[in-house]
Amino acid sequence: MTVGRSLRQIAIVIRKEIKDSLRDRRALWSIVFSVSIGPVIIGFMMNRVADRQRETEQVRVPVVGMQYAPALVEWLRQQSGVIVVEGPQDPEEAVRNQEEELTIIIPKNFVEKFNQSRPALLQIVADSSRNDARPTVERVRRLLQQYGAEIGSLRLIARGVSPAAARPIDLEDIEVSTAQQRAAQILTFIPMFIIMAGFVGGMGIATDSTAGERERGSLEPLLVNPAPRLVFVGGKWLAAAVIAMASTALTTVLCAILPRFLPLEEMGIRFRIGPEHMTGIIAAALPMCLFSAALQSAVATLARSFKEAQSYMGVLVLLPMIPGVMGALYPIGNAPWMYATPVLGPYVLLTNVLGGQTPSINAFLTSAGISLVAAAILVRITSTLFESEKIIFAR
Amino acid sequence: MIRVEQLRKKFGTVTAVSGVSFTAENGAITGLLGPNGAGKTTTLRMLYAVMRPDSGSIRVDDVDAIADPHEAQGRLGVLPDGFGLYPRLTAREHLEYFGELHGISGGQLRQRTKELLDLLDMNAIADRRTAGFSHGERTKVALARALVHSPQNVLLDEPTNGLDVMSTRAVRTIVRRLKEEGRCVLFSSHVMQEVSALCDAIVVIAHGRVVARGTPDDLRKHTGHDNLEDAFVALASVEHGAHE
Numbered sequence A: 001m002t003v004g005r006s007l008r009q010i011a012i013v014i015r016k017e018i019k020d021s022l023r024d025r026r027a028l029w030s031i032v033f034s035v036s037i038g039p040v041i042i043g044f045m046m047n048r049v050a051d052r053q054r055e056t057e058q059v060r061v062p063v064v065g066m067q068y069a070p071a072l073v074e075w076l077r078q079q080s081g082v083i084v085v086e087g088p089q090d091p092e093e094a095v096r097n098q099e100e101e102l103t104i105i106i107p108k109n110f111v112e113k114f115n116q117s118r119p120a121l122l123q124i125v126a127d128s129s130r131n132d133a134r135p136t137v138e139r140v141r142r143l144l145q146q147y148g149a150e151i152g153s154l155r156l157i158a159r160g161v162s163p164a165a166a167r168p169i170d171l172e173d174i175e176v177s178t179a180q181q182r183a184a185q186i187l188t189f190i191p192m193f194i195i196m197a198g199f200v201g202g203m204g205i206a207t208d209s210t211a212g213e214r215e216r217g218s219l220e221p222l223l224v225n226p227a228p229r230l231v232f233v234g235g236k237w238l239a240a241a242v243i244a245m246a247s248t249a250l251t252t253v254l255c256a257i258l259p260r261f262l263p264l265e266e267m268g269i270r271f272r273i274g275p276e277h278m279t280g281i282i283a284a285a286l287p288m289c290l291f292s293a294a295l296q297s298a299v300a301t302l303a304r305s306f307k308e309a310q311s312y313m314g315v316l317v318l319l320p321m322i323p324g325v326m327g328a329l330y331p332i333g334n335a336p337w338m339y340a341t342p343v344l345g346p347y348v349l350l351t352n353v354l355g356g357q358t359p360s361i362n363a364f365l366t367s368a369g370i371s372l373v374a375a376a377i378l379v380r381i382t383s384t385l386f387e388s389e390k391i392i393f394a395r
Numbered sequence B: 001m002i003r004v005e006q007l008r009k010k011f012g013t014v015t016a017v018s019g020v021s022f023t024a025e026n027g028a029i030t031g032l033l034g035p036n037g038a039g040k041t042t043t044l045r046m047l048y049a050v051m052r053p054d055s056g057s058i059r060v061d062d063v064d065a066i067a068d069p070h071e072a073q074g075r076l077g078v079l080p081d082g083f084g085l086y087p088r089l090t091a092r093e094h095l096e097y098f099g100e101l102h103g104i105s106g107g108q109l110r111q112r113t114k115e116l117l118d119l120l121d122m123n124a125i126a127d128r129r130t131a132g133f134s135h136g137e138r139t140k141v142a143l144a145r146a147l148v149h150s151p152q153n154v155l156l157d158e159p160t161n162g163l164d165v166m167s168t169r170a171v172r173t174i175v176r177r178l179k180e181e182g183r184c185v186l187f188s189s190h191v192m193q194e195v196s197a198l199c200d201a202i203v204v205i206a207h208g209r210v211v212a213r214g215t216p217d218d219l220r221k222h223t224g225h226d227n228l229e230d231a232f233v234a235l236a237s238v239e240h241g242a243h244e
Helices: A003-022 A025-057 A070-078 A091-096 A110-115 A131-158 A179-186 A189-216 A219-223 A229-261 A275-302 A306-317 A321-329 A344-354 A361-387 B040-047 B069-074 B091-101 B106-119 B135-147 B165-180 B192-198 B216-223 B228-236
Strands: A059-064 A082-086 A102-105 A123-126 B002-011 B014-024 B028-033 B055-060 B076-079 B153-157 B184-189 B201-206 B209-214
Touching: A003 A025, A003 A189, A003 A229, A003 B091, A025 A189, A025 A229, A059 A070, A059 A091, A059 A131, A070 A082, A070 A131, A091 A102, A091 A123, A102 A131, A123 A131, A189 A219, A189 A229, A189 A275, A189 A306, A189 A321, A189 A344, A219 A229, A219 B135, A229 A275, A229 A361, A275 A306, A275 A344, A275 A361, A321 A344, A344 A361, B002 B040, B014 B028, B014 B040, B014 B055, B014 B184, B014 B201, B028 B040, B028 B165, B028 B192, B040 B055, B040 B153, B040 B184, B069 B076, B076 B135, B091 B106, B091 B135, B106 B135, B135 B153, B135 B165, B153 B165, B165 B184, B165 B192, B184 B192, B201 B216, B201 B228, B209 B216, B209 B228, B216 B228
Parallel strands: A059 A082, A059 A102, B014 B209, B028 B184, B028 B201, B076 B153, B153 B184
Antiparallel strands: A102 A123, B002 B014, B002 B055, B201 B209
């Protein structure tokens, strides 16, 4: 039994398994659907955010009691993007019923107090439990504060006092994250979806060619062919990995096309996946597919039935969601141990690449190396399982 | 030629095969006859190296099948019990897949595939996916893929089980043809008539051991029953170790 012959046989098994799985139209469509859903969700969410932002820019301000402060109303009207409208009869009821995001109430005695240079009351009716109204309320509050500050400055000047004296501190926000990083924060789910595509893509072949093959009764005739078990296991593993890689590529391409249809520029976000990112994504994600396919094959081989194998696959798909969800909640660092962890390593690499950073070659090599070693161990285990009569004939 | 000596196999505390020995000659059809659960399938599985015997020896054309299972497998064509097909592959693709795994390719593989499709009268179904095949059609596919590499030794585990008359005939025709070509055919069955009609030599197995062997005539003499079926019943119901 020469190595050359074994390699040829592995290639034969890979070709058969891929041909077989590509003919399973239903499974194929479910892969395409599963790997497209991620980018589509991101696009949908981004669009909502952009809409929200646009709404904030064009803010509608209902005012009750306009006649009590014409100067203020006039000033508001002059601010860009502000539309002042007559407030509702019952402001609190209108806000509670979400007919209005907020309402400004100008009391009758506003002018009187204003003219006496005493603090004149303005009321903002708002529902703080409504997240979507919050930016609008914030904007209106800032506008009113700005108006107050301007009037205050004028009054000080009229009394011969420098307005600077009444402003002991100045606040300035300095943003350190690059636009790319901010984009990656919002689009933090993309690495998760890319990694999940690997898991989703491989699971069909991984179950069908192991637990499925046994349940169909085609495993026994297959094993009568003169080849070591490692040939069959290796071929099935690589076939699953190839489909996993293709799914990963599909998701990546969708994620690359997606930003073109999103109003990212408008939101002040520069985000694109260009050729220079592609190399990084491939180097990070493809070795992971070798690992995920090996893990799925091993688990499916251990399962007592095809059904059982399928339900295990459902659990395994959750694996890449762990770093994804963690990454969304806490900013994920890049400690060296992370690169040396399967699934997490590629996730961190992808986050960095998409954030416009270039991780070191060592980080890529560590991550790929760990995926390969883990995959090799798992394939070895599966091959040993295939030697076991209990596993082969567990029908 | 297949030579089996003192084959033993236990599953936990159950002894499935307990010292089976026999020889299946070239150019002859050897029948492995026994009731269900006698150890026929386990014996065959050890022959085609998907199970390892606890002890004993197996030689396939002078190849030690235990020490060198892949070399032995290359010389065997096997139709296992309860075989399965790939529902999304066509009949022809089944032959090609196994042929390639045996190292045949190109024109040689195409030629051999064509021969078998003609021989088993499968041309009408050759390029259809096997998903909706009848039991007879499925058996033909499995038989053809077992023979695609022209093996010298052919093992058939209850090949006619559940087949209709026409398919059974087709299988018998193939088996006789293999014998004429000088091949060694070993085939298991629990059906007396079939074995007596087809086989040159019969090995009767019961309770995991060989209780009798010989030609159909030998068996009749051996048991004192003229009727082969009575002979079989007499042999199969022998108490453990009381005979032989």
